[in-house]
Amino acid sequence: MSTSTIAAPRAATEGARAADASAPALEVAGVSLAFGGVTALTGVDLKVAEGEIFSVIGPNGAGKSSLINVVSGLYRPNAGCVLIGRKSFAAVPAAALASLGVARTFQNLALFNGLDVAGNVAMGLAHQDRTGLFGQIVGSPGARAEEARSLVTEILAFIELTAIADRAPGTLPYGVRKRVELARALVSRPKLLLLDEPMAGMNAAEKADMVRFVRAARDRWGATVVLIEHDIGVVMEISDRIAVLDHGRKIADGAPAEVRDDKGVIDAYLGVAHDDDEIPLELAGAA
Amino acid sequence: MELADFQFFVEVLVGGLLSGVMYSLVAIGFVLIYKTSGVLNFAQGALLLFAALTFVSLVEKGLPFWAAFALTFAALTLIGIGVERAVLRPLVNQPPITLFMATLGLSYIIEGAAQLIWGTQVHALDLGIDDTPIDVAGVFISTFDLVAAGVAAAMVASLLAFFRFTRIGLAFQAVADDQFAAVAVGLRLHRVWVVVWTAAGLVALVAGLLWGARLGVQFSLSLVVLKALPVLVLGGFDSIAGAIVGGLIIGAVEKLGEVYLGPLLGGGIESWIAYAVALALLLVKPSGLFGRPSTERA
Amino acid sequence: MADVAFRLAAPSRRLTSGAVAGALVLASAYLLPPLVGSTYLFEAILLPFLALSLAGLGLNLLTGYAGQLSLGSAAFMAVGAYAAFNFDLRVPGLPFVGSLILGGLSAAAVGLAFGLPSLRLRGFYLAVSTLAAQFFVQWALNKFDWFSNGSASGVVRAPDIVLAGHVIDGPVERYLFALTVVVAATLFAVRLANSQTGRNFIAVRDNETAARIVGVPVLRTKLVAFAVSSFIIGVAGALWSFAYLRTIEPAGFNLDRSFQILFIVIIGGLASIRGAFFGAALIVVLPLALSRLGQAAFGGAFDSGVLELSQRVLLGALIIAFLIAEPKGLVALADRARARALRPFLKPPYGG
Secondary structure, three states: OOOOOOOHHHHHHHHHHHHHOOOEEEEEEEEEEEEOOEEEEEEEEEEEEOOOEEEEEOOOOOOHHHHHHHHOOOOOOOEEEEEEOOEEEOOOOHHHOHHHOEEEOOOOOOOOOOOOHHHHHHHOOHHHOOOOHHHHHHOOOOHHHHHHHHHHHHHHHHOOOHHHOOOOHHHOOHHHHHHHHHHHHHOOOOOEEEEEOOOOOOOHHHHHHHHHHHHHHHHOOOOEEEEEOOOHHHHHHHOOEEEEEEOOEEEEEEOHHHHHHOHHHHHHHHOOOOOOOOOOHHHHHHO | OOHHHHHHHHHHHHHHHHHHHHHHHHHHHHHHHHHHHOOOOOOHHHHHHHHHHHHHHHHHOOOOHHHHHHHHHHHHHHHHHHHHHHHHOOOOOOOHHHHHHHHHHHHHHHHHHHHHHHOOOOEOOOOOOOOOEEEEOOEEEEHHHHHHHHHHHHHHHHHHHHHHHOHHHHHHHHHHHOHHHHHHOOOOHHHHHHHHHHHHHHHHHHHHHHHHHHHOEOHHHHHHHHHHHHHHHHHOOOOHHHHHHHHHHHHHHHHHHHHHHHHHHOOOHHHOHHHHHHHHHHHHOOOOOOOOOOHHHO | OHHHHHHHHOOOHHHHHHHHHHHHHHHHHHHHHHHHOOHHHHHHHHHHHHHHHHHHHHHHHHHHHOOOOOOOHHHHHHHHHHHHHHHHHHOOOOOHHHHHHHHHHHHHHHHHHHHHHHHOOOHHHHHHHHHHHHHHHHHHHHHOOOOOOOOOOOOEEOOOEEEOOEEEOHHHHHHHHHHHHHHHHHHHHHHHHOOHHHHHHHHHHHOHHHHHHOOOOHHHHHHHHHHHHHHHHHHHHHHHHHHHHOEEOHHHHOHHHHHHHHHHHHHHOOOOHHHHHHHHHHHHHHHHHHHHHHHHHHHHHOOHHHHHHHHHHHHHHHHHHHHHHOOOHHHHHHHHHHHHHHHHHOOOOOOO
């Protein structure tokens, strides 16, 4: 694990600074979610301050992806609400997500294979298009289209995809496709960026690149980042704060150093509390 | 409502339910294949035509019933093996839409071949079942419909037993539940497919004989498939119980609609009323009657 | 980066070469057949080819681009044909082009209505529901003779096409008219495919959830796909009836026609504008070639029934062969053949 060095001091100070900001970028209040009889989330509360990189970790099946899906409006919670900026939702409207300034990536790639890389990234701006069908057919591209083009060009360059801008995503390696998805999410300059395992299946070098991009999303473009990741080394390195989920409940929430030393967290991962969970090697090594 | 009117209503309803059983029988052929490979097998109607045409031609050549039945079944088995080899195997892991279109092509081949081999004239098929109506408490019910419903019920029961109690049947269940897992534990998908297509062929044979006896054995027999599709939409593509209940509903609705609604609309509505009912129900209850709540109909 | 900016800002070299090729095809389509063609060429090949290409183009927008499988194309053709007939008949002074467009718009309206289930149904469930359009429209046209101006069989002679007082007469003129309509519709389709709406089609097809998340109006996109596709298919139906057959009959718009159009799209190439033309060419020429072949090989012994059945078998086999060997259709075959032919003359492609 090349990325397992823990940059705790820096993360901690920045986290403290970010936490001072008054209105949270995202608040999850008392969210519960069940499918049929299976409970995925129970009374989860989260507050993510503006400008934070906030990670959610937990064993497989802890409800991390469910949480992201609730925040992005794919699941409707049974109880609780989600606050994005200053707006409160019992169920986030997925179709309006992009206009709310929220973008996300998916655990399993969700690219548009019929569009090239640049086309996929440009789709991140789809919500801004207000031209009617007739205008699109007979009109010439206006100023807005020019602006969109320059945004796409800039983000492609930044995520280092320019050379493959006209390739079909299906022809690219997995790690590169993950980057395309990040570029699609970033191109609209989201205020809140949700990343569901952005580094899954990547090698160490690819992960290091991804860490760089995620940091830049915050530092350069001011996005608040909520991140699900299994690589605990990366999480400790990159996060201002970390929440730990286990069996659909939040069992810890704090700066990386606090979470790392939390008894409950160690128990959850090492299987003291319930021995049917898989122990991620990363944490077993880190702890 | 007067008694005579009520008796007439019941007569229409029962007639509808009984012909609905025959729709169910066709629909079950679809369900078998859909459950194991996620394919809507449009060639089911062509299989039905092929089976009926082969059977009736063999009987006309002087073969006894059982010999013709066995030979036809053997031919359907060969088709099952052929389809698995030539169509399913090369298209494994393709999206369901691709496989559907392949079965559309397959239906052209089987329909064309059946008629090239046996000719295009209409054959009468006599299964030796009287079609005299019997009187049950003032309601007339067709004997043929009753026998057909009985045969269909027996067919469904034996299929259920096959899948509950035999090794290959259990393998079928496993594949239906999770194709990847089934392959992972070493189930031979190819063999399961051959068996399932053969079973669907058997269902097509029985349905083809019953429908052939009623409508005559001719090209239009393959269009029975179009009657089964709304049944599937209603009951879910993956549910045998849904196919049965859906068939009953569609059968009843079609007959009742024809009798009571048809005159208002100028008749001939049986070509689309089943579709209208199935769609209306889906708009109210998108998960259908029995199908698993799936993304297909989300 | 500069290269990307250029690529995004200006039409690429490939696009310009495409435009040159398109202009060449257009010029020869307008000039060659009238110079060399026989009546047979127009009546048996070019006119049905144009109408079916257009129908294929329409279906390809819906099924190839937007990913919504439809088995009801012939119904929308029928609506286009009968609506154009009725507008022509009942609205005095309306120019034929107006009837044609109104015919297409009627088909679009019907397509929109039958596209509504797509908001809740997907895949095979949607495909089956489009069959409802097929059966309902055929039933209505047979049942209500108002549509065919009182003809009991539903069959009517198509009135002459009149453009600015000039009666379009003879196969060559009908061909040029149909060609012009097809060219206009194709330009429309090309623009659409390259617009934001066209990209939204693809996004909804490839990943509906991701499309919704990035703000594609998914429901509206599906309905637009149904409407636009049905519009083009409706115009194709009007061309089929007015320019090719010169009669309008419900039987010609049956389920087999719907399948034929689907086959055109599969064989030609899904999500490709050119695909519809390639597929239609094959579908029109194949039966003719086959019957010639049958005549030559077996003479009179090869009767028309056998011929028709053999065509059915061959068509079915062809579909399966394409799905297995070349799922991207004739377009992909043609592209590969061209690349092979041009390879000696080209430098290796720039970049990766």
